[in-house]
Amino acid sequence: MTDPSGRAPRIAVVFYSATGNVAALAEALAEGAREAGAETRVRPVAERAPREAIEANRRWKAWVDDNPYDTLASLDDLEWADGLALGSPTRFGNSAEQLKAFLDTTGGLWAQGKLAGLVGTSFTSASTGHGGLEATILSMNNVLYHWGALVMPLGYAADPSLMSSGNPYGASWVSRKSAAPDDGALQAARVQGTRLAQVAAKLIT
Structure with missing residues (x-):
């Protein structure tokens, strides 16, 4: 889908992932945007946790050591985008500090009004069914x-498949026993x- 001038919508997916689950949702979301004709950038934010904390969690350490992403999120990605998807695991009902730290650097763009034209959406993952999925999405939407x-x-x-996902706020996954996102969660992210791409295309001026 393109606007009347022929430019495809630009979608940035900016996320933090500790073990790869949120990254899997991010990639599925970007896939859905590309299928709708969008250009996409999938960008993790920087890891900020102390090494001793990472070393204490086998799956966290494995993800950090084998992270497949070469390019971190930047403010340029936000200026480039027409649509933005924010992703984070739940941290006590809020987004992870790593994502929050990146978002806290956007004050300059905010002051210039450069982010007011974006359309945004959010997605998340938790290890328990009542671990703050909706609250985390709402915290990013704030x-x-x-x-x-x-x-x-x-x-x-x-x-129609979203009726069984149970979360109209945004794509989410409950990772019981460290399970990776299933087909239903990935499909929700693709949708x-x-x-996001379709709405962003309508807003391009």
């Missing part, structure tokens, strides 16, 4: 509100990416 961006929920109407 940043979008302050930017003046338009907030796009996943909703249920975009695809979210497709919808």
Whole structure:
């Protein structure tokens, strides 16, 4: 999908992932956006946790040591984008500090009004069913509100399969026993990416 001038919508997926689950959702979301004709950038934020904390968790250490991403998120990615997806694991009902630290650097862009034209959406993962999935998505959306961006929920109407996912706020995954996202969670993320691209295309001026 393109705007009347022929430019494809630009979607940035900015996320923090400790063990790879949020990264898998990020990639699925970007896949959905590309299927809708968008250009995409998938960018993790920097790891900021002390090495001793990482070393104490086998899966966290494995992800940090074998992280497949070469390029970290930057403010340039936000200026480039028409649509933005934010992703983070839950941290006591909030986004992870690593993502928050990146978002806290956006004050200059906010002051210039450069983020007000974005359409944004959020996604998450937790290890328990009541681990703060919706609260974490809402915490990320709070940043979008302050930017003046338009907030796009996943909703249920975009695809019949979403009725079984149980989360209209955004794609989410409950990783019991460290399980990777299943097909249903990945499909919800793809639908979210497709919808984000479609909405962003309509807002391009």
